[in-house]
Amino acid sequence: MSEALKNTLMAKDFATDQDIRWCPGCGDYSVLKQVQSIMPELGRKKEDIVFISGIGCSSRFPYYMNTYGMHSIHGRATAVASGLKISRPELSVWIITGDGDALSIGGNHLIHMIRRNFNVNVLLFNNEIYGLTKGQYSPTSPEGKVTKSTPIGSLDHPFNPLKLCLGADSTFIARTMDRDPKHQREILLQGSQHVGTSMIEIYQNCNVFNDGAFELFTDKGSKLQETLFLESGKPMIFGAEREKAIALDSSTPRIVNISEANEGDLMIHDETNHFQAQVLTSFFDNPKDEGHLPRPFGVFYAEDRYRYEEAMEKQITGATERMGKGDLDKLLRGNNVWTAS
Amino acid sequence: MTKKVEEKQEVTIVFAGDSGDGIQLTGTQFTNTNALYGNDISTFPNYPAEIRAPQGTLAGVSGFQLKFGSIEVATPGDDCDVLVAMNAAAFKVNIARLKKHGTIIINSDGFNARDLKLAGYDTSPLEDKSLNDFRTIQIDVTKMTRTALIDSGLGKKEMDRSRNMFVLGFLYYMYNRKIEGTIEFIKQKFAKKPELIDANVNVLKAGYHFGDTSEVFTSRYNVKAASLPAGSYRNIMGNQAAALGLVAASQKSGLDIFYGSYPITPASDILHELAKHKNFGVRSFQAEDEIAAMCSVIGASFGGKLGITASSGPGIALKGEAIGLGIMLELPMVIVNVQRGGPSTGLPTKTEQADLLQAYYGRNGEAPMPIVSASTPSDCFNAAFEACRIALEHMTPVFLLSDGYIANGSEPWKFPTADELPSITPKFVPAKTTDETYLPYKRDENLVRDWAIPGMKGYEHRIGGLEKEIDTGNVSYDPDNHDKMVKIREEKIAKIADNIPLQIVNNGAEKGDVLMLSWGSTYGVVKTAVKECNAKGMAVGHIHLTYLSPFPKNLGDLLKNYEHIIVPEINNGQLVKIIRDKFLVDAKGLNKIKGIPFSTKEIIEVIEQKFEVA
Numbered sequence: 001m002s003e004a005l006k007n008t009l010m011a012k013d014f015a016t017d018q019d020i021r022w023c024p025g026c027g028d029y030s031v032l033k034q035v036q037s038i039m040p041e042l043g044r045k046k047e048d049i050v051f052i053s054g055i056g057c058s059s060r061f062p063y064y065m066n067t068y069g070m071h072s073i074h075g076r077a078t079a080v081a082s083g084l085k086i087s088r089p090e091l092s093v094w095i096i097t098g099d100g101d102a103l104s105i106g107g108n109h110l111i112h113m114i115r116r117n118f119n120v121n122v123l124l125f126n127n128e129i130y131g132l133t134k135g136q137y138s139p140t141s142p143e144g145k146v147t148k149s150t151p152i153g154s155l156d157h158p159f160n161p162l163k164l165c166l167g168a169d170s171t172f173i174a175r176t177m178d179r180d181p182k183h184q185r186e187i188l189l190q191g192s193q194h195v196g197t198s199m200i201e202i203y204q205n206c207n208v209f210n211d212g213a214f215e216l217f218t219d220k221g222s223k224l225q226e227t228l229f230l231e232s233g234k235p236m237i238f239g240a241e242r243e244k245a246i247a248l249d250s251s252t253p254r255i256v257n258i259s260e261a262n263e264g265d266l267m268i269h270d271e272t273n274h275f276q277a278q279v280l281t282s283f284f285d286n287p288k289d290e291g292h293l294p295r296p297f298g299v300f301y302a303e304d305r306y307r308y309e310e311a312m313e314k315q316i317t318g319a320t321e322r323m324g325k326g327d328l329d330k331l332l333r334g335n336n337v338w339t340a341s
Numbered sequence: 342m343t344k345k346v347e348e349k350q351e352v353t354i355v356f357a358g359d360s361g362d363g364i365q366l367t368g369t370q371f372t373n374t375n376a377l378y379g380n381d382i383s384t385f386p387n388y389p390a391e392i393r394a395p396q397g398t399l400a401g402v403s404g405f406q407l408k409f410g411s412i413e414v415a416t417p418g419d420d421c422d423v424l425v426a427m428n429a430a431a432f433k434v435n436i437a438r439l440k441k442h443g444t445i446i447i448n449s450d451g452f453n454a455r456d457l458k459l460a461g462y463d464t465s466p467l468e469d470k471s472l473n474d475f476r477t478i479q480i481d482v483t484k485m486t487r488t489a490l491i492d493s494g495l496g497k498k499e500m501d502r503s504r505n506m507f508v509l510g511f512l513y514y515m516y517n518r519k520i521e522g523t524i525e526f527i528k529q530k531f532a533k534k535p536e537l538i539d540a541n542v543n544v545l546k547a548g549y550h551f552g553d554t555s556e557v558f559t560s561r562y563n564v565k566a567a568s569l570p571a572g573s574y575r576n577i578m579g580n581q582a583a584a585l586g587l588v589a590a591s592q593k594s595g596l597d598i599f600y601g602s603y604p605i606t607p608a609s610d611i612l613h614e615l616a617k618h619k620n621f622g623v624r625s626f627q628a629e630d631e632i633a634a635m636c637s638v639i640g641a642s643f644g645g646k647l648g649i650t651a652s653s654g655p656g657i658a659l660k661g662e663a664i665g666l667g668i669m670l671e672l673p674m675v676i677v678n679v680q681r682g683g684p685s686t687g688l689p690t691k692t693e694q695a696d697l698l699q700a701y702y703g704r705n706g707e708a709p710m711p712i713v714s715a716s717t718p719s720d721c722f723n724a725a726f727e728a729c730r731i732a733l734e735h736m737t738p739v740f741l742l743s744d745g746y747i748a749n750g751s752e753p754w755k756f757p758t759a760d761e762l763p764s765i766t767p768k769f770v771p772a773k774t775t776d777e778t779y780l781p782y783k784r785d786e787n788l789v790r791d792w793a794i795p796g797m798k799g800y801e802h803r804i805g806g807l808e809k810e811i812d813t814g815n816v817s818y819d820p821d822n823h824d825k826m827v828k829i830r831e832e833k834i835a836k837i838a839d840n841i842p843l844q845i846v847n848n849g850a851e852k853g854d855v856l857m858l859s860w861g862s863t864y865g866v867v868k869t870a871v872k873e874c875n876a877k878g879m880a881v882g883h884i885h886l887t888y889l890s891p892f893p894k895n896l897g898d899l900l901k902n903y904e905h906i907i908v909p910e911i912n913n914g915q916l917v918k919i920i921r922d923k924f925l926v927d928a929k930g931l932n933k934i935k936g937i938p939f940s941t942k943e944i945i946e947v948i949e950q951k952f953e954v955a
């Protein structure tokens with residue numbers, strides 16, 4: 001079935017007739033395009049796919065996807081999706097959220113959804129700002145960020161989103177960026193194939209309120225220097241000439257020159273290694289600091305762990321086998337009945 | 342010695358002791374046993390918010406009141422005939438409620454110097470002359486229990502945990518009841534700890550035999566079966582009845598339940614009950630917080646399940662925004678509020694009816710929704726079933742209001758068979774046969790939209806919290822469209838009145854001087870008071886509302902048949918405000934806000950005043 005569907009559905013089948021209302025130049029367009037383009041690859045029927053969002057610029061996303069969808073309330077897409085997934089485990093569920101939506105007002109639901117490991121895909125559009133409310137700092141804005149609500153600089157220490165997710169025992173964490181459609185597409189596909197909660201952080205430029213927040217990672221001139229693209233089973237190499245790599249010095253990661261390093265000292269990316277994932281999520285230095293580590297992109301970690309909704313189905317089948325299918329009359333009678341005549 | 346047996350029509354007993362004394366269990370067992378004898382019963386558990394409040398203190402007193410009778414019993418009684426006091430504090434808290442010449446059963450071991458001090462007594466009240474008005478039976482329950490368990494090998498602390506069984510056995514003897522039912526219960530409860538089965542059964546028997554052999558009282562009592570309408574009965578508590586009503590609605594609608602909730606007193610027992618019925622396809626989900634509970638229900642309803650949540654006032658406040666989303670989406674779901682004393686954390690284990698205005702108005706924007714309320718413990722079943730029916734047939738979130746008093750209270754229930762229950766028809770779209778575009782917000786004559794759920798081919802659509810264009814459901818900021826949509830949503834709820842029964846005068850005069858207009862858990866006490874007034878020749882009627890929004894269509898006409906309208910409520914006047922607003926009548930409130938139900942006396946006094954003035 002899925003092969004046949006792949007051939008019949010196309011990206012444009014997933015577009016709707018609604019006018020897209022993001023600002024011209026917004027990074028959201030690129031994500032929409034990639035998501036529409038991978039939809040046929042899922043091998044799922046359109047009617048079995050659901051997009052659920054919270055509130056924020058990116059949360060308009062479901063209106064532009066010709067699947068089932070819900071634009072819910074601020075921070076709660078994860079909670080809505082949890083109920084849907086328990087009720088209809090067979091659906092392909094996609095959660096669209098942002099840094100404010102997922103990490104501030106919806107922080108609690110996010111971590112609890114992650115530990116329950118529902119089989120859903122989360123696209124966290126991180127633009128380090130509140131766009132829809134016109135430019136206040138967000139929980140991922142850097143310290144000292146000057147915004148409308150922090151005219152002399154934000155006092156908040158920012159969240160490191162992927163470290164937070166890993167701390168909540170995430171079974172899949174990855175990072176990609178709006179400006180690299182090819183990479184984005186690859187990560188979206190990998191996320192969609194993971195069975196469990198796939199957390200995908202997408203660096204997304206808000207060109208109106210926070211233009212250039214990720215410029216160092218996305219611009220041709222600096223990208224190769226500042227980013228580290230993770231590839232499973234390969235050493236972690238980066239740099240303009242791919243001349244640098246990461247090596248572990250006891251348990252501390254450090255940058256080495258490939259020409260000077262022992263091959264055996266280089267860190268080899270292993271998605272199944274939880275310790276390594278902890279190290280990698282800590283690559284979160286301010287790129288302006290001296291001697292900083294590059295920012296990793298790609299799949300940091302993937303693990304197979306039971307899904308809440310499957311365990312729930314098992315309990316239901318188990319209980320039904322043990323007690324027999326519910327008999328309403330028996331339930332209403334209970335065990336202690338008397339008759340009045 | 343053989344004792345003579347005296348007939349009684351009804352008896353009210355208060356069991357009182359420390360919150361660790363097993364009072365609730367004792368009361369429940371005594372209730373269940375009497376239920377099997379066919380008595381009509383009403384119960385009122387009253388316990389502290391702390392799980393183990395400091396031992397022996399007034400704050401730690403747990404009480405369980407029950408009235409059982411061979412005649413109709415609609416309230417747990419104002420004053421009691423028998424007070425069981427396990428310690429001095431329990432005695433102090435409850436003695437004022439004992440009728441003159443009533444019986445006190447005292448655990449004398451609970452009145453030592455330390456107990457007296459904790460209860461704030463300088464000298465033992467047992468030596469007070471005022472006790473002469475009562476019949477006092479003093480038993481050293483601790484000593485008797487330990488004696489009965491001398492060979493059990495249990496430590497003192499463990500032995501003392503069975504003290505409640507001694508008292509229960511004693512009362513079984515006193516009221517001529519068999520102990521077998523409780524023995525069965527003990528066997529099940531301690532199935533995994535056989536040594537405790539023996540201990541509890543032995544102490545229960547010791548209490549029973551002590552009643553038989555001791556000389557402390559001379560006559561036993563007998564309360565015959567009540568002449569209830571013919572049929573099969575069981576005893577049921579309110580929260581349990583609510584849970585069964587939800588399962589019944591699920592079975593009759595063919596939709597599995599998704600129950601998302603967060604633990605809160607006094608609603609958690611619904612979760613506990615539902616979690617047992619997974620073989621009915623119940624998916625019970627303990628969410629991370631109240632908001633998640635509500636939102637998960639929205640997700641489940643979107644997925645085509647019967648989505649339900651329950652909470653109490655503070656939790657409902659947190660759910661408010663999401664309930665608004667449910668209203669905007671026009672998806673079916675049920676929100677149960679087992680009310681407790683508020684505001685804020687308020688009185689978690691005490692009862693109140695103070696969330697009616699919250700149910701009516703507690704959301705942002707114009708967000709009307711239907712409200713159904715339960716009147717008695719067993720009526721929680723009907724109300725829950727109705728709430729689900731309205732939700733599924735009218736595509737809307739529905740409030741079901743219960744409260745701590747009926748949630749934990751119990752009574753005999755003439756349970757229905759599955760066949761007797763009406764079927765419920767969810768508003769699903771028909772399978773797609775044409776290419777016509779699906780309009781998610783197109784409505785039928787009742788202004789109800791069709792329900793299309795993921796997996797239905799050709800019905801892919803997007804919904805959300807933003808205002809929608811009429812019919813298409815597309816986002817719309819058009820001023821006229823918003824004006825119309827607000828009115829459509831209001832009208833849709835109003836039209837539910839066509840699909841609920843007309844209001845009847847529940848008790849008393851169809852026309853007359855005074856109407857008692859009540860809702861929720863005050864049913865039993867208002868009914869009892871009105872009947873007593875009718876017996877004295879006063880033309881008083883009693884209308885009790887199940888449907889609070891929308892009201893039954895004929896309510897306004899019924900109100901015109903009375904000179905005075907009194908609205909008794911366990912709050913500071915909420916239904917009364919709505920009635921005055923909707924019907925422009927001079928309704929007056931009768932309000933009690935003490936965390937406890939009205940007594941019959943309190944209601945009668947107010948009715949009588951009206952007649953004295955008139």
Ligand code: SF4
Nearest residue numbers: 023026057131206207
């Ligand atoms: S405000 Fe920023 S994030 Fe929002 S749509 Fe415009 S550019 Fe995109």
